[in-house]
Amino acid sequence: MQGSAQDKTTTDQYTIAIQPIVDARLQHVADELLYRGDCSAISAAVFDDVQATARACAVAIYEIGLDKLCGQRKLFINASGEWLLNPDLGGLPQSQIVIEILEDIEVNDALLHALRKLKYQGYTLALDDFELTDANRALLALADIVKFDISTGLPTALIQRLYKEGYTLLAERVETYEEFEKCKALGFSLFQGYFYQRPQVQTTNTQRHSTSRANQMQLLAHLYSDRVRLPALSTFIARDPYLLNAVLKRANSAEKAAQHPVHKLLDCIHIIGLKELRTLVSIIMLAGNNPASKINLISGLTRAFACEALAEQRGLDEEEGFITGLFSHMPVIIGIDLETMLKELPLSQPIHQALIQRQGPLGELLAHIEATERGSPPADVPAELILQAAAEARTLMDSHIS
Structure with missing residues (x-):
């Protein structure tokens, strides 16, 4: 997740960080793209979700290049509702990009239509920091990957249900090897957190x-x-x-x-x-x-x-x-x-x-x-x-x- 702290700066010294995502064998298989206001920032300071995602994508794809940044690995990007509803932004490389739907997104018919179109185009969709509610229930029908922030607890019944239904489950904020083993036993197949590596700031x-x-x-x-x-x-x-x-x-x-x-x-x-x-x-x-x-x-x-x-x-x-x-x-x-x-x-x-x-x-x-x-x-x-x-x-x- 990119973060929500207020930052009114207009500096052009922004950059990105990437945090590895690993599988159950601890193989580095993907990365999450994170926005950073400058090279010394340890967390995001985002006052505009669309601009933050745009800046992160510009650095990753058009400055550094995906082949140099992450090779053949998948790259998860955070996408707000405004980003998803903008048809101009649907041309990212679908074979490598995983679109993370932010947890506070407003679910409506226009959003669901946009997500169906992205699925048809071949994008992989992930639900970020997922907590099942009546409002976001419809997103499950379109998702490939469901992410759970394990620092807020593990809804075991929901996790087991989604595992049986064939969803790929990703545990984030995994801090220790013991937490990794616990999540693996529950059916998680992807893992992200400090137990493996902190986000690495990239320079250009x-x-x-x-x-x-x-x-x-x-x-x-x-x-x-x-x-x-x-x-x-x-x-x-x-x-x-x-x-x-x-x-x-x-x-x-x-x-x-x-x-x-x-x-x-x-x-x-x-x-x-x-x-x-x-x-x-x-x-x-x-x-x-x-x-x-x-x-x-x-x-x-x-x-x-x-x-x-x-x-x-x-x-x-x-x-x-x-x-x-x-x-x-x-x-x-x-x-x-x-x-x-x-x-x-x-x-x-x-x-x-x-x-x-x-x-x-x-x-x-x-x-x-x-x-x-x-x-x-x-x-x-x-x-x-x-x-x-x-x-x-x-x-x-x-x-x-x-």
């Missing part, structure tokens, strides 16, 4: 600088238009460093099982698919990532637009030119060193060589733009190129950055 090097909600809202509008145009989607994504980072990582994750690293943004969008892309954008919006420093973002976009224009002039791939320019400034924009960034992002070899060694056509292009920024443009670079690129960057900021 990514600073969460993104363009504004206005830009992301426009992207969502394109995602839901009657005639979705992928080039338009890629344009919006390419101009948002945090989204671009998330899309590249997700498309190249182990779960997506690409045969070869994917570098083209349009190819990444095809691999992720519109359904999950809608979820990705919605999660990042709900996570409330703070906008980048305006001066840093303008500088990065100016260089990106300049590289894009020069790439077109030289007959090179314009998108690769834009990404080369933007990522050359990315360490400043997202607060991560170049070496770490290149380890985490599956950039193409030409872009990689351009960023590290200024080699190849893209490397030469980038070096020429940098020389132009210093006031020493090569002969074929128009004198007004940087000014035009800067104007385009400022227009984008004024139009889309709140």
